[in-house]
Amino acid sequence: MTEAQPRHSPLISPGARWRGLAAAISTITAVGVALGLGLPLLALLLEARGVSPAWTGINTAFAGIASVAVTPFVTPMAKRVGTARLAFWMVIVSGLSFYLFYVIEAFWVWFPLRLVFHGAVTATFVLSEFWINALAPAGRRGLVMGIYATILSIGFVAGPIMFAAIGSLGALPFAIGSAILLAAAVPVLLARDTSPRLDGGHDTPFVRFLLIAPMATLAGFVFGSVESGSMSLLPIYGVHLGMEPGQAALLVSAFVGGNIIMQVPLGLLADRYERRQMLALCALAGLAGAIAIPFMGSSLPALSVLLVVWGGIIAGLYTVGLTHLGARFTGADLASANAAFAMMYSLGMLAGPLSMGAALNTGYPAAMPYTIGGFFVIYLIVAYRRMSSPEGV
Known part of the structure; x- marks a missing residue:
């Protein structure tokens, strides 16, 4: 995978810029749909397996812990391997780990699994928002971010609707959620040439x-x-x-x-x-x-x-x-x-x-x-x- 030129490089055509924006927005929207489907699904699965609400809450809190723990490392990792490449692998990791929640019945394993899954999702959000912000034209940046936030919100709403339609029994909802996440890697691949480099800056923490x-x-x-x-x-x-x-x-x-x-x-x-x-x-x-x-x-x-x-x-x-x-x-x-x-x-x-x-x-x-x-x-x-x-x- 190759990385793109810096944000204002003349080598990025307006068409490529909008293609990159569409890809980044569609990627993070797919993640939003999967989260909207997955969060209630995981809670109900734990209840069906006899886990108490208190322990379910503690396990769910590991999502926030994962987000806080992973965020400081996203930019250094992206500088080393590239924005698009890191986003691609984070989407793959989130898609595969999501299905493991159904496969793995040992509750204690869900704690490190939550860290892996939500850590990968957090990295995807950080990279996608950076990608969108970097490619957005200066005079239309607010419009682009508004479109992104709107579509993301719709994605979060679509997840519970899908959940109500397909139910919470068996492997099917997990397979669908995993497939949606894995599909989010496709636009990353298609627009990898537009992903922004992490040039410049002063290595500010x-x-x-x-x-x-x-x-x-x-x-x-x-x-x-x-x-x-x-x-x-x-x-x-x-x-x-x-x-x-x-x-x-x-x-x-x-x-x-x-x-x-x-x-x-x-x-x-x-x-x-x-x-x-x-x-x-x-x-x-x-x-x-x-x-x-x-x-x-x-x-x-x-x-x-x-x-x-x-x-x-x-x-x-x-x-x-x-x-x-x-x-x-x-x-x-x-x-x-x-x-x-x-x-x-x-x-x-x-x-x-x-x-x-x-x-x-x-x-x-x-x-x-x-x-x-x-x-x-x-x-x-x-x-x-x-x-x-x-x-x-």
Whole structure:
């Protein structure tokens, strides 16, 4: 496999650039579909095998541990073997390891297997987002990232739909999930000549980008926290308000629906307006929405409308945050910045459900949205300090 020229090289034609973008987006979308199918499938398989919910939760938490552990090594490995080659093998590893969950019945083996599977998936996400960000035309980067985020969200939604259609019994759902992941290697091969080299940069450790670009990387943490916590706990919040479980589950659909609808418009705005200001406005809207949620009471229509708008706007933290990194960094620096963003998002996936779950345990439902508001307050404080400085990012 050969590597492409740097991002702005004249050797990459506009057609090749868009071909590479299509390949990277389709690759990560296939991974999203497989994850949407696989995560509930794994939980149900463990339940069928007699594993307690507590141990299932502990095993699932290894996904976050794998993400945090693998992220620092993605850029150095990509520099050594190439972006496309590493992405290809990570997709292969994730596809093969996914089927092993069905084959291997010894529960203790699932812990290292989770590390392998989710580590490979994390590496694929980091590499694909770097690939997309590097190839996106400067004037349309926000649009490209919005399209990417929209299609990825649709992929996550498609996974559970497939799960409902094919069921959870036998090897078939695992074979389908594995096949989808392995198929994601095809676009990587077809567009390997467009994958960006990791030239340039200053070998800056990726954690330094948490300080160099805190508004962008902290956006990943806040969105990861709020998204994962909301998708996990909104149904429980609804039940605590007195809703039927089926009604409460619709709250997640409203939240995800807003995410799908708003990504492209926010990306277009990110191409026209100052991105730091947009990130701050998204966080301010997130805080206002979190405060407003308890005032909707148990009205499903009112709460659903609010969640569509609120969920869509706060998704700008993800889209605009990635766009901001792509506009500021190139080459190896961009890869490291994307890795820092992914790390913060993964940490958010751990912090959000834990803090919001603890808030619900108080027996006061409004404590959950107010806890969400706390994440936005922290972000706005950082944003104010950075935007007050002419060098803040």
